[in-house]
Amino acid sequence: MFGDHSCICPCFRSRSSDTVADEQSDRDPVLLVSGMGGSILHSKRKKFGFQTRVWVRLFLADLEFKKKLWSLYNPETGYTESLDDSNEIVIPEDDYGLYAIDILDPSLMTKCLHLTLVYHFHDMIDMLVGCGYKKGTTLFGYGYDFRQSNRIDKAVNGLKVKLETAYKASGGRKVNIISHSMGGLLVLSFMSLHNDVFSKYVNKWICIACPFQGAPGCINDSLLTGLQFVEGFESYFFVSRWTMHQLLVECPSIYEMLPNPDFKWKNQPQIQVWRKQSKEEDSVELESRGPIESITLFEEALRNNELNYDGTTIALPFNFSILKWATGTRQILNNAQLPNGVDFYNIFGTSFDTPFDVRYGSETSPIEDLSEICHSMPQYSYVDGDETVPAESAKADGFEAVERVGVAARHRGLLCDKTVFQLIQNWLGVSQKPKKHSTTSRVMDVFSN
Numbered sequence: 204m205f206g207d208h209s210c211i212c213p214c215f216r217s218r219s220s221d222t223v224a225d226e227q228s229d230r231d232p233v234l235l236v237s238g239m240g241g242s243i244l245h246s247k248r249k250k251f252g253f254q255t256r257v258w259v260r261l262f263l264a265d266l267e268f269k270k271k272l273w274s275l276y277n278p279e280t281g282y283t284e285s286l287d288d289s290n291e292i293v294i295p296e297d298d299y300g301l302y303a304i305d306i307l308d309p310s311l312m313t314k315c316l317h318l319t320l321v322y323h324f325h326d327m328i329d330m331l332v333g334c335g336y337k338k339g340t341t342l343f344g345y346g347y348d349f350r351q352s353n354r355i356d357k358a359v360n361g362l363k364v365k366l367e368t369a370y371k372a373s374g375g376r377k378v379n380i381i382s383h384s385m386g387g388l389l390v391l392s393f394m395s396l397h398n399d400v401f402s403k404y405v406n407k408w409i410c411i412a413c414p415f416q417g418a419p420g421c422i423n424d425s426l427l428t429g430l431q432f433v434e435g436f437e438s439y440f441f442v443s444r445w446t447m448h449q450l451l452v453e454c455p456s457i458y459e460m461l462p463n464p465d466f467k468w469k470n471q472p473q474i475q476v477w478r479k480q481s482k483e484e485d486s487v488e489l490e491s492r493g494p495i496e497s498i499t500l501f502e503e504a505l506r507n508n509e510l511n512y513d514g515t516t517i518a519l520p521f522n523f524s525i526l527k528w529a530t531g532t533r534q535i536l537n538n539a540q541l542p543n544g545v546d547f548y549n550i551f552g553t554s555f556d557t558p559f560d561v562r563y564g565s566e567t568s569p570i571e572d573l574s575e576i577c578h579s580m581p582q583y584s585y586v587d588g589d590e591t592v593p594a595e596s597a598k599a600d601g602f603e604a605v606e607r608v609g610v611a612a613r614h615r616g617l618l619c620d621k622t623v624f625q626l627i628q629n630w631l632g633v634s635q636k637p638k639k640h641s642t643t644s645r646v647m648d649v650f651s652n
Contacts, residue, residue: 230341231376231406232369233331235324237304238384242346246271246290259307259321268442273512274350276453278524283350283453286512294346299339300365301328303346326619334633343369352455354392354532362393366404377406379631383618385456387413395539402542409548409630411617412589416596417462419472420558424581425451427504449510452519458529464494469595474500477564479571487569503573541602548630549604550623551597552589554611559593560584589614
């Protein structure tokens with residue numbers, strides 16, 4: 204979600220205005236699509252229209268998150284709906300959709316302190332502008348309510364409108380999509396559901412760090428104990444792990460990133476629990492459950508889960524209505540086909556320990572009742588990846604890729620990685636004018652697959 208603001212590329216400031224104009228008119232438009240948590244969300248008062256940024260914010264983050272973003276899933280509509288029914292969640296459309304995915308907390312404090320944890324697509328936007336792209340003509344962004352399903356009408360139709368806008372603004376040139384993380388699943392859903400429209404408007408799709416087959420360790424644990432987006436001292440300014448957990452249990456998008464049980468994993472991802480066999484006995488056993496068997500564990504572990512909202516206690520068990528919906532989404536994702544004439548490129552992160560199996564309890568401190576899991580801390584076994592998505596999942600797109608490249612970078616760091624920028628420039632057929640007296644060096648190894 205957040206990027207390391209340390210690799211902004213130089214711009215073409217020395218070129219003449221005529222040269223820049225010619226290059227801008229000769230560009231196929233680019234549409235940047237954000238991932239999970241990668242878009243600003245505003246809470247809008249239905250009566251007065253007043254808007255407040257609720258994601259991302261560092262000041263009063265946890266309080267505002269609980270008041271405005273905690274939600275319940277409505278199985279009749281398929282949407283997750285905020286508990287505060289006097290407000291609606293909207294995505295700002297400023298700067299042609301780029302504002303919402305640029306710096307996720309664009310407050311004066313964040314900019315003055317240069318808090319890079321909330322710099323998202325910022326560096327990539329700067330890089331593309333430096334390559335001659337123009338906002339509103341050849342460069343656009345798409346943020347969306349990441350609580351919702353990746354196949355829900357509002358998200359899919361919004362992507363269609365954005366593609367049409369970019370297509371028309373550039374004079375009828377097909378669009379090059381660059382997606383990050385869960386944004387790839389949204390694009391995949393759109394491609395599966397509207398293949399003809401995708402073929403009409405899309406030229407190339409560059410996919411970065413997409414959990415094509417799920418993100419086993421991170422997502423399994425998110426449903427059981429929550430998600431910590433920010434570690435260390437900065438976490439005190441952010442949304443707590445438990446506050447995030449109570450949202451994610453009601454988010455279809457999270458269920459849609461559970462490990463795909465139909466995928467032929469090298470090793471099936473497991474949820475493991477050190478379990479005391481009975482109160483009378485001292486015997487302890489390590490129980491292991493795969494993607495299908497884990498459903499009963501979710502049900503048992505979350506049976507007592509609840510939150511208190513405005514003085515009312517609300518039950519939040521594992522949601523089987525969402526699971527049913529997500530199962531349908533998985534089928535749509537599995538059936539997606541790349542249209543003829545659309546070039547596909549896949550960048551995935553490597554060289555970092557990435558959670559895969561997740562374990563609760565220990566041999567000396569076993570779990571007696573599965574509901575205790577929700578108040579414990581996980582232990583992971585790791586595989587190669589970007590610290591969030593295993594490389595095995597991210598590169599298993601199932602398409603005829605023009606190129607499929609592993610880059611040694613973290614999940615969010617891929618959005619400001621110099622090697623990633625070089626790949627994107629090569630695939631888009633653009634380049635930047637190097638600085639005078641600069642030297643080049645190999646930043647990291649890139650592995651083609």
